[in-house]
Amino acid sequence: MKWNAKTVKHKGESRIAVFFEKDDELISRIKAIEGSRWSMQMRAWHLPDTDENRIRFQLKRLVDSIPNSEGIAQMTRFKQWMRSKRYSESTITTYSEALKSFLIFYREKSISAVTNEDIIIYNNDFILKNNFSASYQNQIVNALKLFFKTTQDTKIAIEKIHRPKRAKVLPNVLSKQEVKAILEAHVNIKHKVMLSMIYSCGLRCGELLALQPVHIDSVRNIVLLKNAKGKKDRIVPLSPKILEMLRDYYKVCKPKTYLFEGQTAGLPYDARSLQLILKQALQKTGITKPATLHWLRHSYATHLLESGTDLRYIQELLGHNSSKTTEIYTHVSTKSLQQIKSPFDDL
Structure with missing residues (x-):
């Protein structure tokens, strides 16, 4: 498998461009890397210039590239x-x-x-x-x-074998007003429903794109997530508002295999295109935060917590193995913080 990689400047950003003759296996591997994009101008795939990606494409190696x-x-x-x-x-x-x-x-x-x-x-x-x-x-x-x-x-x-000390990075959360603006930004019904599903059900991007019409149970008002992260099935509640949106969407788009399909019938919608839909929504609303699709999932969990939902239920809804993973949302919930009066106000 022959390829050549080099660092480039693309739209003012440092990227790693990978040039090769068409190879389905390599394309599949590159598409699986977060942030990968195809450039018609360069006629190459390009991805974020990170340490890990430099390692992947041998731009920064300490030793030769073949083990014994x-x-x-x-x-x-x-x-x-x-x-x-x-x-x-x-x-x-x-x-x-x-x-x-x-x-x-x-x-x-x-x-x-x-x-x-x-x-x-x-x-x-x-x-x-x-x-x-x-x-x-x-x-x-x-x-x-x-x-x-x-x-x-x-x-x-x-x-x-010890692990590196973890940085305590808090999840990024949008306000309810920001989420509302993002979800209402698009006129296209498919775009609107996809973003709304991620927030209303707390889905990962891959979980949304793997959904099939049969996974929507309108009688019990639930969504069945098959083979989610860790190869675990789980169910999440289906909002009545989302159910109405889905019915309108189904009448217009009539998906065949997957609930959300791209230009080719029977194939799931492309994850990169979905990220672009969010980016366009941010531009339309004037929100300058570097939000990703996962921010909507973080916001769902935080807003549930702020509305009084028990942390154990949130853990189940998100599909977390450990309660410690879910507990991080207690550090970004502002409900309790807003009730604390600063001593500055008494001066």
Whole structure:
């Protein structure tokens, strides 16, 4: 698979452009990367200039790009093991690339001889030295833990592989007024309904685009989400207002297989096009916040919390495994904060 990558300036932004002869496998991999775009002008795919993407396309490597023969064999076995466990292809690709980076670094060393100290050295001499992000380092940890868990002859103590300290980043939330303006910005009924569904049901982008008409239960007023994140099904309540919108939409668009289809009947709507719909809504409303589709999901959870919904129910609605993940919304809810009077007001 031959390709060439280089950094470029595109509309004033630093991007990584990838040039190659048409290859469906590579196109699929690039489209799975967040922020990837096709440029007619450059005749190339381009994506955000991040540390992780530089690693992916070998723009910033410490060592050669091919592990030793033992490493290649182990990587092949690891991929086969993940597929047999039915990991998603995007996870398999992410973990394989992360593991490849580690095996390249220790290409002169037998895998059975690698120790926990070697992982610490790798973190310092490769991750930190090249200023790679904590999220990329965490990907490496996930891959190594799983890889060494499936490796019989190893000196690695898996429980001692440490993770980078997490930054306490709060979720981005829009006000109800901002959400209302965004959802009313589009005249196109499909665009309006897609954005409204994400907010009203707290959906991830992929969950929305995987919906089929049969997943809408108008009798019980619920939406069935099949094979959501973590390969788990769940149900979420369906707003009566959304149900009416869906009925109007169905009469106009008459989807065949998926609830929301693109120009080709029977195929799901494109995720990048949906992001563009949100971007256009922001421009129409004059909202300058760099909102993404996931902001609508964050806003749904926060507004539920502010209206008095129990955190346990919100956890179920969002499909979170751990309550700790859901608890982060308590830090952005302003209901209690607004009741606190500043001592400045008494001066």
